[in-house]
Amino acid sequence: xxxxxxxxxxxxxxxxxxxxxxxxxxxxxxxxxxxxxxxxxxxxxxxxxxxxxxxxxxxxxxxxxxxxxxxxxxxxxxxxxxxxxxxxxxxxxxxxxxxxxxxxxxxxxxxxxxxxxxxxxxxxxxxxxxxxxxxxxxxxxxxxxxxxxxxxxxxxxxxxxxxxxxxxxxxxxxxxxxxxxxxxxxxxxxxxxxxxxxxxxxxxxxxxxxxxxxxxxxxxxxxxxxxxxxxxxxxxxxxxxxxxxxx
Amino acid sequence: xxxxxxxxxxxxxxxxxxxxxxxxxxxxxxxxxxxxxxxxxxxxxxxxxxxxxxxxxxxxxxxxxxxxxxxxxxxxxxxxxxxxxxxxxxxxxxxxxxxxxxxxxxxxxxxxxxxxxxxxxxxxxxxxxxxxxxxxxxxxxxxxxxxxxxxxxxxxxxxxxxxxxxxxxxxxxxxxxxxxxxxxxxxxxxxxxxxxxxxxxxxxxxxxxxxxxxxxxxxxxxxxxxxxxxxxxxxxxxxxxxxxxxxxxxxxxxxxxxxxxxxxxxxxxxxxxxxxxxxxxxxxxxxxxxxxxxxxxxxxxxxxxxxxxxxxxxxxxxxxxxxxxxxxxxxxxxxxxxxxxxxxxxxxxxxxxxxxxxxxxxxxxxxxxxxxxxxxxxxxxxxxxxxxxxxxxxxxxxxxxxxxxxxxxxxxxxxxxxxxxxxxxxxxxxxxxxxxxxxxxxxxxxxxxxxxxxxxxxxxxxxxxxxxxxxxxxxxxxxxxxxxxxxxxxxxxxxxxxx
Numbered sequence: 001x002x003x004x005x006x007x008x009x010x011x012x013x014x015x016x017x018x019x020x021x022x023x024x025x026x027x028x029x030x031x032x033x034x035x036x037x038x039x040x041x042x043x044x045x046x047x048x049x050x051x052x053x054x055x056x057x058x059x060x061x062x063x064x065x066x067x068x069x070x071x072x073x074x075x076x077x078x079x080x081x082x083x084x085x086x087x088x089x090x091x092x093x094x095x096x097x098x099x100x101x102x103x104x105x106x107x108x109x110x111x112x113x114x115x116x117x118x119x120x121x122x123x124x125x126x127x128x129x130x131x132x133x134x135x136x137x138x139x140x141x142x143x144x145x146x147x148x149x150x151x152x153x154x155x156x157x158x159x160x161x162x163x164x165x166x167x168x169x170x171x172x173x174x175x176x177x178x179x180x181x182x183x184x185x186x187x188x189x190x191x192x193x194x195x196x197x198x199x200x201x202x203x204x205x206x207x208x209x210x211x212x213x214x215x216x217x218x219x220x221x222x223x224x225x226x227x228x229x230x231x232x233x234x235x236x237x238x239x240x241x242x243x244x245x246x247x
Numbered sequence: 248x249x250x251x252x253x254x255x256x257x258x259x260x261x262x263x264x265x266x267x268x269x270x271x272x273x274x275x276x277x278x279x280x281x282x283x284x285x286x287x288x289x290x291x292x293x294x295x296x297x298x299x300x301x302x303x304x305x306x307x308x309x310x311x312x313x314x315x316x317x318x319x320x321x322x323x324x325x326x327x328x329x330x331x332x333x334x335x336x337x338x339x340x341x342x343x344x345x346x347x348x349x350x351x352x353x354x355x356x357x358x359x360x361x362x363x364x365x366x367x368x369x370x371x372x373x374x375x376x377x378x379x380x381x382x383x384x385x386x387x388x389x390x391x392x393x394x395x396x397x398x399x400x401x402x403x404x405x406x407x408x409x410x411x412x413x414x415x416x417x418x419x420x421x422x423x424x425x426x427x428x429x430x431x432x433x434x435x436x437x438x439x440x441x442x443x444x445x446x447x448x449x450x451x452x453x454x455x456x457x458x459x460x461x462x463x464x465x466x467x468x469x470x471x472x473x474x475x476x477x478x479x480x481x482x483x484x485x486x487x488x489x490x491x492x493x494x495x496x497x498x499x500x501x502x503x504x505x506x507x508x509x510x511x512x513x514x515x516x517x518x519x520x521x522x523x524x525x526x527x528x529x530x531x532x533x534x535x536x537x538x539x540x541x542x543x544x545x546x547x548x549x550x551x552x553x554x555x556x557x558x559x560x561x562x563x564x565x566x567x568x569x570x571x572x573x574x575x576x577x578x579x580x581x582x583x584x585x586x587x588x589x590x591x592x593x594x595x596x597x598x599x600x601x602x603x604x605x606x607x608x609x610x611x612x613x614x615x616x617x618x619x620x621x622x623x624x625x626x627x628x629x630x631x632x633x634x635x636x637x638x639x640x641x642x643x644x645x646x647x648x649x650x651x652x653x654x655x656x657x658x659x660x661x662x663x664x665x666x667x668x669x670x671x672x673x674x675x676x677x678x679x680x681x682x683x684x685x686x687x688x689x690x691x692x693x694x695x696x697x698x699x700x701x702x703x704x705x706x707x708x709x710x711x712x713x714x715x716x717x718x719x720x721x722x723x724x725x726x727x728x729x730x731x732x733x734x735x736x737x738x739x740x741x742x743x744x745x746x
Contacts, residue, residue: 160601
């Protein structure tokens with residue numbers, strides 16, 4: 001039913017608290033197919049938690065999340081089925097340190113999608129090639145730079161053929177000179193039509209790539225619009241204050 | 248010679264009457280076996296080295312000949328021929344002889360105490376010892392024993408030739424000889440029909456210890472009490488093969504006990520991480536009681552306690568089980584620390600890819616855990632291996648027990664020092680392997696950016712490059728895992744940690 005109007009993810013009045021701490025206080029957000037949504041905000045504003053609620057790495061306290069035709073927040077929903085189709089990239093990469101780049105990309109294909117070894121390997125090599133690591137497929141994570149590790153992590157998520165990709169501060173742990181390679185991959189992905197929700201501090205990237213920019217603070221969406229609107233003509237004091245600090 | 252002849256004459260006169268009286272009675276027997284005036288009962292040889300009826304060649308031994316004087320006979324002298332190749336220890340002399348008259352009692356204790364050959368003679372009648380004036384002479388050919396007064400019918404003569412050296416080769420020997428009665432008649436005897444003296448060649452170890460004993464530097468070394476007490480070369484050389492089986496038995500204890508401890512420990516580590524408080528509580532009691540009490544005490548309780556319940560299991564087997572249960576408590580903590588040391592991000596990354604709990608556990612978490620706990624688990628193995636020695640206290644035959652039994656005869660501490668060598672034979676290489684493995688692990692998990700194929704991996708700690716939050720986390724995790732074992736390292740009683 002949500003598919004009809006092109007909405008892939010629909011979040012309704014989402015609340016999340018850790019004990020007495022209210023991290024999300026009623027968030028509503030729709031993401032359409034092919035849309036790239038960038039979420040900005042100071043640390044502690046709840047943007048990462050919002051992202052992690054989408055694939056249920058965090059269990060929402062109240063509210064609903066829909067992924068395509070499935071209500072994610074329904075206790076009867078097979079969480080793993082959702083997660084298969086929602087790729088996620090973490091700030092700290094989280095590659096499997098005991099597996100080579102290629103096998104990092106192959107593991108879930110084999111275990112979850114039950115692809116044959118040959119299939120999984122072919123797809124792994126294809127995606128590693130796309131992120132520019134064709135010559136690093138047999139390297140162990142420890143032998144790769146942070147930027148390379150993050151690109152392996154992106155390839156690993158993409159190999160599952162996700163409908164949506166979530167990026168949780170994917171470049172924040174990287175040295176400045178390594179950020180570009182990762183952003184280039186993300187940019188190419190956006191141009192290829194991938195639906196993406198990106199939590200980032202990279203304003204340049206947000207401006208270039210995002211279809212929509214959202215500013216969050218204190219667990220709620222303060223302001224949203226096109227990147228131009230948000231960056232060049234912020235309406236709210238808190239948005240102005242934040243952008244003033246960051247640019 | 249004159250003395251002997253005189254004695255014989257006196258004896259002859261005195262017994263003539265008796266002879267005449269019994270002659271009629273005994274005539275048929277004597278006629279039937281005229282030569283059987285003396286029966287050889289046994290010929291044996293003994294030394295310290297080998298039990299049973301065997302002696303070692305090339306070393307002084309005592310040969311004992313026992314004969315019984317036949318009916319209506321009196322024996323004046325006995326000659327025992329030394330078999331070919333058998334040599335007495337005569338020093339620089341051609342022969343040695345009794346200095347004084349009077350048979351020396353055969354004593355078990357002074358066996359081999361003299362460096363020269365001698366003859367010990369004992370005459371008994373039933374259980375009574377008969378005092379005899381005995382003279383003896385021994386040369387390269389024979390040992391001759393002459394009695395002051397002839398030995399009477401039914402008396403038993405025991406002649407021990409002490410410090411005879413048999414050729415150093417496998418062979419059997421029978422003694423031949425002769426005796427002279429009071430009539431001056433000489434007859435021969437032959438023990439060939441009896442059980443022969445079996446001689447075995449000295450094993451290489453014995454040859455080596457004998458050789459060492461002859462070396463001036465060994466004698467010099469042993470002249471220092473400290474050196475002789477803690478490392479006597481001869482004892483060291485003989486202890487190495489003697490302790491080998493004990494070493495194998497110690498290895499057997501730990502090689503059977505430790506693998507048994509792994510599944511038990513794994514089970515308790517899962518229980519300790521269980522969602523059910525009851526299971527966590529049970530596992531926590533198990534782990535803390537075992538880690539909080541001495542292994543020595545556990546050994547006593549089990550090995551002395553079970554037989555009281557009527558459970559009679561072989562000590563060695565029980566020892567394996569005590570070691571296994573003890574080690575399982577430590578391993579449970581190592582496993583738990585290992586699993587909990589895996590970064591949360593690993594679970595999240597697996598989950599975000601749609602992997603379920605079991606897939607995550609077996610494909611992602613456990614492979615990383617195994618790599619991380621190998622050093623600490625190996626340390627635990629080393630500790631357990633050393634602790635097998637505690638089982639000696641309850642009589643389990645292992646390296647320590649073997650050493651103790653050798654020390655009882657060697658009187659020096661060398662067997663313990665050799666046993667230390669046997670323990671180190673396992674612990675030192677393992678310690679090296681752990682160190683190498685830890686280095687490799689550190690390299691594999693985030694301290695190198697060398698391409699694969701390069702064997703030499705440089706540590707890259709502290710460089711600002713691409714180190715992630717994960718790096719320092721993994722180091723902490725390793726330390727946490729190590730500290731789980733550290734509790735044991737500081738003594739078995741320090742089990743409170745990790746409760």
